[in-house]
Amino acid sequence: MSNKIKIDLFSDPACPWCLVGLTRFDQALKRLPDDVEVDLTHHAYLLDANTPEGGENARQMLELKYGQAPDDMWDRLEEEGKKAGLDLDMRKQEIRYPTQRAQILIAIAKEKNKQQDIALALSRANYLKAEDISDPDFLADLAGAHGFDRDEIFQLVQRDDLKAHVEKAAADASKQGVQGVPFFIFNEKYAMSGAQPDEVFDQVFQQLMSDDPMPESGQAE
Incomplete structure (x- = not known):
């Protein structure tokens, strides 16, 4: 039985399904036995790297993208x-x-092992x-509430080089097959996408801890 699980997680705070998925995932993490060690890394993904500064109307954007009102999806x-x-x-x-600045903060949070807390927040x-969530003052306040230096974060989230790094990382993720979020990779072998039900997360963790083989496709849908 394995007590170590490595997880790579791709998400975007602009993605509402990520809120649902990360919430369920977080609840599943809390149900793990205390002796299970989780090595979790959040990676940047951008639903739209070209979202304008100041944002855009969500309803209008979705109507233009899908050709219909988003109400059914929202319900x-x-x-x-x-x-x-x-x-x-x-x-x-x-x-x-736009979420480039938010993604910078999530990346920085790795140093304090607080990526999950920050991404969910x-x-x-x-x-x-x-x-x-693109406002530097808001991001600095949120980071400060999680133990980071507020003034330092205020400066870091506005750096053009870090913005470029996030955009490249997100583009690389798309090229490597991450086409939707949330997207999970377990132990560098098994991939799962979407806001899966609670029992799916529990089943995956149980299989990983017991060393039972995952589905041959490497996908848990």
């Missing part, structure tokens, strides 16, 4: 959110903000509180 998201304990109102956040702030 489904709200239903799935409730199952995960989220009081989700998809009409509350009217703006889709960003997603919750975006969709539950309708915050501007």
Whole structure:
């Protein structure tokens, strides 16, 4: 039986399914036995690297992208959110903000082993509180609440070189097959995409801990 699990996680705070998926994933992590060691790394993914500074109207953007109103999709998201304990109102956040700065903060959080906390906090702030997650002051305040130096974060999230690094990492992830988020890779072998139900996360962890083989496709749908 293995007590070590390596996880690479790709997500974007602009993705509402990531909020649902990361919430379920976080709950599954908390159900793991205390002696299980999880090596978790969050990686950048950008739903749209060209989202304008200041953001864009979410409804208009989705109508243009899909050719129809997003209400049915939003209703489904709200239903799935409730199952995960989220009081989700998809009409509350009217703006889709660029997330390069948020992704910089998630990357920085690795040094304190707080990527999961920061990524989840960003997603919750975006969709539950309708915050501007591209605002350096907001990001600095959020980081400060998690033990980071507020002034340092305020400067770092605005650096053009770090923005370019995030954009390259996200582009590389897409080239390597990450086409949707949330996207999970377990022990560098098995991939799973989407906001999976609780029992799927539990099953995957159980298989990894017991060293049982995962599905031959390497995919847990």
